[in-house]
Amino acid sequence: MKIVHVASEMFPYVKTGGLADVVGALAQALAQKGHEVTVFLPGYRAVLDHPEVAPLLQRTRRLRIQMGDMFMTGDVREFTPEPNLKICLICREEFFDRRAPYGNGERDYEDNHHRFIFFCKGVVEVMRLYEIDADVVHGHDWQAGLLPLLLRSAEQRHGLNLAMHTVHTIHNIAFQGLFPMRSFYRTNLPKEFMGIDGVEYYGQASMMKAGLLFADRVTTVSPQYAKEIQTSEYGCGLDGVVQTRAEDLVGMVNGIDSAIWNPATDARLPATYSASDLAGKTACRKALLASQGFDPEFSGTVFGMVCRLTEQKGVQFVLANQAFFVREEVRLIVLGAGDAALEEQMQLLAAEHPGKVAYKGALDENLSHLVEAGSDFFLMPSLFEPCGLNQMYSQVYGTVPVVTRVGGLLDTVTDIDSDPAAGTGILVEATDEGVGKGLQRALALHGDRSAYAAVQQRGMARDFGWATATAAYEAFYAELMG
Template sequence: MKILFATPECAPYVKTGGLGDVSAALPAMLAQLGHDVHLLMPAYRGMKVSGEIGDGVDLPPYSHWPAAQLVPVKIANGVTLLLLACPALYQRPGGPYVDASGRDYLDNAMRFGLLSRVAAQLGTVHSPLRGWTADVVHANDWPTGLAPLYLAQSRMIAPHEPTAAGILTIHNLAFQGVFPMGEADALGIPHPWRGMEGVEFWGDLSMLKAGIQFADAITTVSPTYAREIQTAEHGVGFDGILRARASRLRGILNGIDRKLWDPSQDALLPQRFSRKELEGKAQCKAVLQQRVGLAADKAAPLFAVVSRLTAQKGIDIVLDALPALVKAGGQLVVLGQGVPELQAALAEAARKHPRQVAVTLGFDEGLAHLIEAGADAFLMPSRFEPCGLNQMYSQAYGTPPIVAPVGGLLDSVTDATADPAHGSGFVMKSCDAAGLGDALARALAAWKQPQQWRRIQSNGMARDFGWEDSALQYIDVYRAAALLANGGTASELTAT
C-alpha cells in the first residue's frame, strides 16, 4: 500500500509534542511492515536532515498559492521524507506555528493550507511525484485538516479518476485551526462547503472540522478518548459533529519507540537495568537526587513530573497535593515549562523545601530519561489526556504511574488496588486534589511493601507498548477507508 503521512512536525527534525513522536514512529513501523511510506512536512528553517536527497520537484504558483518545491529524502528507517520547501512560508526564526515571541503566525491558514493541498495532490492522478500516487493520505490534526476536503473536491470534479482515501487523526481536539471565514477564498474552499455541514464553526472556518467532515475515516489516539470526545464534557464544541460521524471514528492507542525507551539499552542512563535485574534503578535514583539537589535518601519515595506545566496536565492538582506528599517524607522532581504562574508556584515550593522538591524549567532529553529511570513513581493527574506517552515510558522503566481516569491513561494503566495481580500503576478516582491524594496514599502504602511494589514494577515492565499492533490497526483503517472512498460501508471502522 502507498501511504502518504502528512504532518506539521516530526521528531527529531521538529517537535512540539506527542505528534512529533508519532510522526517519527508510526511511518517507520508501517515501512517495516512492508508498505511504501512517504512523509510530507514543511521544510522549516534550521532543519538538519541526513539521507539520500533526490531531485526537487517544482510546484508552480496557482491562484493564491505561492510557488514551492518538493524535495524527497530517503532516510534510514525506510521512509521517504518529502520536504515542502516554500521559504516565504516556512523559513522563519520561530517555531512551526508561532513566531519568536510566541504569537501565532498571521498567515497560518495559508501556510498549512498549502501543506494540505500538496498532500491531497499526492493522492490524485495529478501527483507531482512521477510514478508515485498515494492510496491513502493520512492527515494529522488541524494543520493538515484541509487535505480530506481537497481530496473530496478532486473526487467531485473528476469522479472517474482514482483518488486516495483521506484519513484524519485527531491527536488533541482542543487545537482546532480556527480562522476567519474570509480565508476560504484564498484556500479554495467551495461555497457550498462553507456552512455548518462543512467548515463553518461559530461563523469562522475550522480546518479540524473540515477534516472531520470530509475524511473517509477518522482516528484518535486512544479508544477511551474516541468515546470521550463524543461527549459535551470533552468534545470542545465538536461532540455533536463527532457523534454524527461516529461510524467513521476509531480509537487506536499510540505506541512508544521501545528501542529509544528501554532501560536495558538506554545510553542516557548512568546504569542500565531490566525487569529481571532491577539493581541499576537504585543507582539511577541516587544520581538523579544528586543532579537535581534532592536529599540523597534512598528510603524517600521519589515522585516525578515531566510535562507541560499547564492546568490541562493537572499541575495545580500536584501543587494542592504537595504538602501531604512532603509531610509523608516524599520527594518531587519536576521537569517542564508552561504557564508562568504554575512555574512560579513550583519554584516557590522548591525554595521552601529544597531537599524534597526540585524543579527544572525547560526541557532536557537526558534528564527526562534519568527521571523516568530514577524516580519511584510518576504523576500524571491530567484533566484530559488523548493518549499520553510518559505513563508508558514510566511502566517500561519500572516507575509505576499515578494517573487520572481519562483518555489513554485509562487504556494503558491497570490499577494495582483494583487488580493486585496485574496492576501496573494507580488510577485516581477523580481529577482533583482529593483524587490525587487518595492515589498517592495507596501508592505510598504499596511502596512500604517491597514485594508488592516489585510486582507492580514487574507488571508494568512486562507490557509491550511498541508500535506494531497499533500500526496493524491503522492498516485495517486504511483498507476500510479505501473501500469507503469507493462507496463501501463504515462497519470496519467503528471498533474501539
C-alpha cells in the same frame, strides 16, 4: 500498500509533544513491514538543519501554490532515511523558517492559518506533480485537517486517483485550528464549504472540523477517548460533529518506540536495566537525584513529572497538593514548559523548598528519560488525555504511574486496588482531593517493598511496542480499502 502520512511534526526531526513520537514510530514501523511510506512535513529550519537530515537532503522541485487571489512559491525537498520511507518537506522561508513550529512561546503565530493552508495545498500539489498513487492518505490533527477536502477538489480538477482513501486522526480535539472565516478564501474551495455543513464553527473556520467531516474515516488514539469526544464534557464543542461520524470513528491505542524507550538499551541513561536485574534503575535513581541537587542516597519516595505545563496535564492538581510534598519524606522532580502562570508557580515552589522540589522549565530529552527511569512514581493527573505515552514509558521502565481515569490512561493502566492481581498503577479522580488521595496511596505502596516490587514487575512485563499497534493500523487500512 502505498501510504502517505501528513503531519506538522515527526520525531526525531521536530517535536513538541506525543504527535511527533506517534508519526515517527508508525511511519517507520509500516516501512519496516514492507509498505511504501511517504511522510509530508513542513520545511521547518530545525528539520532542514537537523544533523540526520542535512547530508541526505535533496531539492527536487519548485512549487507554485494558489492562495486566494495570488500565487506563492515554495520548494519540495526530500530525503530517504531508510528503505521504503521517504520524507517530503514543503518549504517556504516566510512560513517555516522560524524558531518554533506554532508560536513564540507566549502566543501562536498570527499567520498559522496561512502557513498550514499552504502546507496542505503543497502536499496536494506534490502528489499531483509526482503522480503519487497512494492507497491511503492519512492526515494528523488540525494542521492537516483541510487535506481530505483539498484532495477531493484536486481530484475533480486534475483527475487524481479517485480510489485513494483518506483518514483523519484526532490526537487532541482541544486544538481545532480555529481562524477568522475570512481566511477561507485562501483555500480556493467552493463557497458551499464555508457553511455549517462545511468548515464554519461559530463564525470561524475550523480546520479540525474539515478533517472530521470530509475524511473517509476518522480515528483517534484510544478507544476511551473515542467515546469521550462524543460527549459535551470532552468534545470541546465538536462533540455533535464527532457524533455524526460515529460509525466511521475508530479508537486505536498508540504504541511506544521500543528502539528509543527501552530501559535495557536506552543510551540516554547512565545505566541500563531489566525486570530481572534492577541494579541499573537504582543507579538511575541516584543519578536523577544528584542531577537536581538532592542527596543521591535519599531513601524516601521520588515522584517525577514530564509534561507541558498546562491545565490539561493536571499541573494545578500537583500544585494544590504542594503541602504533601513539603510535609512528607519525598522528592518531586518536574520537567516541562508551558503556561507562564503555572511555570511561575512551579518555580516558586522549587525556590521555596529547594530540598524537596526541583523544577526545570525546558525541553530536555535526556533528562526526560532519566526522570522516567529514576523516579519511583510518575505523575500524570491529566484533565483529559487522548492516549498519552508517558504512562506507557513509566510502566516498562519500572516506574509506577499515578494517572487519572481518562482517555488512554484508563485504557493502558490497571488500578492496583481495582485489580490487585494485575494492577500496574494508581488511578485517581481528576480533582485536587483525588490526586491527593493518589499521592497517599503511592506513599503507602512504596512503604510495602514487596507489594511495590510486584506492581513494578507487572508494569515491566507489559508490551506497548508498535508491533501490536502497527498490525491494528494495517488491518484498518485493509478494511478501508475494501
